[in-house]
Amino acid sequence: SQQGEEDPQALSIQEGENATMNCSYKTSINNLQWYRQNSGRGLVHLILIRSNEREKHSGRLRVTLDTSKKSSSLLITASRAADTASYFCATVLNSGNTPLVFGKGTRLSVIA
Amino acid sequence: DSGVTQTPKHLITATGQRVTLRCSPRSGDLSVYWYQQSLDQGLQFLIQYYNGEERAKGNILERFSAQQFPDLHSELNLSSLELGDSALYFCASSVDWGLAYEQYFGPGTRLTVT
Numbered sequence: 260s261q262q263g264e265e266d267p268q269a270l271s272i273q274e275g276e277n278a279t280m281n282c283s284y285k286t287s288i289n290n291l292q293w294y295r296q297n298s299g300r301g302l303v304h305l306i307l308i309r310s311n312e313r314e315k316h317s318g319r320l321r322v323t324l325d326t327s328k329k330s331s332s333l334l335i336t337a338s339r340a341a342d343t344a345s346y347f348c349a350t351v352l353n354s355g356n357t358p359l360v361f362g363k364g365t366r367l368s369v370i371a
Numbered sequence: 372d373s374g375v376t377q378t379p380k381h382l383i384t385a386t387g388q389r390v391t392l393r394c395s396p397r398s399g400d401l402s403v404y405w406y407q408q409s410l411d412q413g414l415q416f417l418i419q420y421y422n423g424e425e426r427a428k429g430n431i432l433e434r435f436s437a438q439q440f441p442d443l444h445s446e447l448n449l450s451s452l453e454l455g456d457s458a459l460y461f462c463a464s465s466v467d468w469g470l471a472y473e474q475y476f477g478p479g480t481r482l483t484v485t
Binding site for chain 2: 294300307358359
């Protein structure tokens with residue numbers, strides 16, 4: 260089963276609104292990363308948060324990490340139509356050099 | 372543009388055939404990863420190479436194999452293709468093999484097996 264599970268599976272909002280996506284995982288991690296994928300294209304790295312960090316910002320993105328709850332959230336503020344994409348969380352486990360384990364993603368639609 | 376290139380963009384072939392997908396990593400990146408993305412399985416890690424050597428293996432079928440060449444480009448070979456192998460195949464690269472390096476993804480190769 261997937262290590263990371265995003266919620267919701269799909270989200271539709273109006274331009275200008277904030278979008279929040281959540282990710283839960285099962286085992287302890289070294290870091291957690293968020294990626295964006297436009298339809299049928301390659302993934303684009305958005306932000307990496309380490310297990311000893313609680314919050315990180317990048318432009319209109321804010322990521323939080325709660326290791327006690329094994330969860331992370333991605334907030335996109337003042338959304339734009341161009342933010343329409345699928346968003347994936349990916350975890351790097353603590354157990355040695357394991358590759359990224361991706362969730363199934365949240366499909367975000369921002370309506371102009 | 373991530374700097375990772377993949378060829379071909381699209382590939383349509385018949386069951387039982389063999390194909391080779393090619394990936395060139397970003398300049399300076401030593402690590403290459405292959406992923407398969409399908410509607411039902413999501414994004415699945417297949418295999419990782421670092422500086423020519425296999426580093427980690429995921430859900431890669433025995434019918435699939437990969438290698439990384441001295442110039443660091445990588446090829447993914449898929450043989451005895453089945454309908455279920457139809458998917459998007461992504462290559463990604465990172466500067467090192469470690470845990471805290473972001474990966475840069477190529478545009479993918481869409482494989483359709485008929």
